[in-house]
Amino acid sequence: MSKVLLVGCGHMGSALILSWLDLKSYSFTVVDTYNFKKLKNKLKHKKIDILNKPPTQKKIKTFDIIIFAVKPQIVTDVLSDYKNFELKKNIVIGSIIAGKKINFFKKKIKNANQFVRIMPNMPALVRNGISCFVSNSHLSLNNKKKLNELFLTVGKTIWLKNETQIDKATAVSGSGPGYIFTLIRAFEKAAEKLGFSKNQSRE
Numbered sequence: 001m002s003k004v005l006l007v008g009c010g011h012m013g014s015a016l017i018l019s020w021l022d023l024k025s026y027s028f029t030v031v032d033t034y035n036f037k038k039l040k041n042k043l044k045h046k047k048i049d050i051l052n053k054p055p056t057q058k059k060i061k062t063f064d065i066i067i068f069a070v071k072p073q074i075v076t077d078v079l080s081d082y083k084n085f086e087l088k089k090n091i092v093i094g095s096i097i098a099g100k101k102i103n104f105f106k107k108k109i110k111n112a113n114q115f116v117r118i119m120p121n122m123p124a125l126v127r128n129g130i131s132c133f134v135s136n137s138h139l140s141l142n143n144k145k146k147l148n149e150l151f152l153t154v155g156k157t158i159w160l161k162n163e164t165q166i167d168k169a170t171a172v173s174g175s176g177p178g179y180i181f182t183l184i185r186a187f188e189k190a191a192e193k194l195g196f197s198k199n200q201s202r203e
Helices: 011-020 036-042 072-080 102-108 122-126 141-154 163-174 176-193 198-202
Strands: 002-007 026-031 048-051 065-068 092-095 114-119 129-135 155-159
Touching: 002 011, 011 026, 011 122, 011 141, 036 048, 065 072, 065 141, 072 102, 092 141, 102 114, 114 141, 114 163, 122 129, 122 176, 129 141, 129 163, 141 155, 163 176, 176 198
Parallel strands: 002 026, 002 065, 026 048, 065 092, 092 114, 129 155
Antiparallel strands: 114 129
16 A cells, blocks of 8 residues: 655645545545644544644655645745655655745755656646646656556646646646636626626526
């Protein structure tokens, strides 16, 4: 069984973890200092280990995959808690943090050599998302397969050739659905102004 550690569990992290529970060959641990109590209540009947601080050295060496899903403005502080850990030899470090390069993570986590940037989007909440990936040259085929399996639970996956492409995908695929939702909301409000009820307009 592959063990996955998700660091940060906001809207996107929650969408991912709830979908991943369908995968029987994985086990999951979540670390979230800020949302700990809410997550404990939300996921109390699920088979997930929820922590409010980083795991111990003994526990962290059991993980096959670590995915960081925190806000860009706090990632440096978060990574400082993980920089000195001894990790499993073939571990892969994933990031769904916009704008942070693979080299940024390599400098912060020196006991790993397989790194992947991932850009999912909010339609993942209804399992119709697009997740774009780019990795460094050290990513093993086995780890690529595992990551693909995880993110196929929330939609489709696209593997890109370089980090320039994933930065562009962040603008188009990552942010794009937000503009569609804004347009739909404008139609809804316009329908209300024309005299339709709120429920009718929403439908």
